[in-house]
Amino acid sequence: VADGRVQRVKPRADGVDAQGYWLCDTGRYGWHPEHERLTTPQLRGEAVEWDAALAEVAEQMELAVDAAVLLSPYLSNEEAFLLANLARRWKADLFLWQTYEAGGDRTFPSGFTIRAQRGPNVAGVIAVADAVGLPLGDTAALTTRLAAGDVDALYALGGSLHGEGPELGVVDDVFFARQDVLATPGTRDADVVMAGASAWAEKDGNFVDGL
Structure with missing residues (x-):
C-alpha cells in the first residue's frame, strides 16, 4: 500500500x-x-436507510401479480438458496443471467479448457434452483416477458466486477429493484438499489465449478 x-x-x-x-x-x-462501488441503498435515486429500502422491496414484490427474480452467476449457493425461497414466497418466476468471454472456450494442448462462461457459480445456482423445485429461465425469456408486459415487479442481481450486467429493457411501470456491487446503467434505472453486496471473491460461501 x-x-x-x-x-x-x-x-x-x-x-x-x-x-x-x-x-x-x-x-x-x-x-x-474501483471508485464506483455502491455503499448505500437508494430509493428512486436518493440515498436512504436500509429499513426504507427493504420495506419498499418487500411491499412491491408481495403486491405484484407477475413478479420475477433474476439470479446471478456471482451468487454463492447459500445466497441462491435464500433468494430462490424468497421467489417462492413472492410467487415469482426465477431466471438466471450469464456472461461470456468473446471468442468462446479456449482449449490448450494438454486438454485444459478455459470456459467462455465468466460467472463463477453457474452450476451451483442451477443446482440450487433444481433442489428447490423452481424452473429456471434465461435472460432472453425474461426480456421477452418484460416486452410483452407480463412482469410487473423485478428483483435482479448483478455482482460482476467487469461492469457488465443483464440488459433487460425494464419499462417505467415495472417496479425494478437491483442488487449490485458497482454502479452500472442497470442500477441507475432501478427504483431501489440494494447496495453493498460483496464481490464473489470476498464471500464466505460455497461455489460449484463445472460450467
Missing part, C-alpha cells in the same frame, strides 16, 4: 515451482482501484 492505495498483492512464496510464487504477474500487480 502506498499513497492510500493498494499497489500490488504479495503472493504466497513457493520457492520451487510456479516461478517462486503462487500468483501470476497480473494477479500480483493488476490491482484496479
Whole structure:
C-alpha cells in the first residue's frame, strides 16, 4: 500500500515451482482501484436507510401479480438458496443471467479448457434452483416477458466486477429493484438499489465449478 492505495498483492512464496510464487504477474500487480462501488441503498435515486429500502422491496414484490427474480452467476449457493425461497414466497418466476468471454472456450494442448462462461457459480445456482423445485429461465425469456408486459415487479442481481450486467429493457411501470456491487446503467434505472453486496471473491460461501 502506498499513497492510500493498494499497489500490488504479495503472493504466497513457493520457492520451487510456479516461478517462486503462487500468483501470476497480473494477479500480483493488476490491482484496479474501483471508485464506483455502491455503499448505500437508494430509493428512486436518493440515498436512504436500509429499513426504507427493504420495506419498499418487500411491499412491491408481495403486491405484484407477475413478479420475477433474476439470479446471478456471482451468487454463492447459500445466497441462491435464500433468494430462490424468497421467489417462492413472492410467487415469482426465477431466471438466471450469464456472461461470456468473446471468442468462446479456449482449449490448450494438454486438454485444459478455459470456459467462455465468466460467472463463477453457474452450476451451483442451477443446482440450487433444481433442489428447490423452481424452473429456471434465461435472460432472453425474461426480456421477452418484460416486452410483452407480463412482469410487473423485478428483483435482479448483478455482482460482476467487469461492469457488465443483464440488459433487460425494464419499462417505467415495472417496479425494478437491483442488487449490485458497482454502479452500472442497470442500477441507475432501478427504483431501489440494494447496495453493498460483496464481490464473489470476498464471500464466505460455497461455489460449484463445472460450467
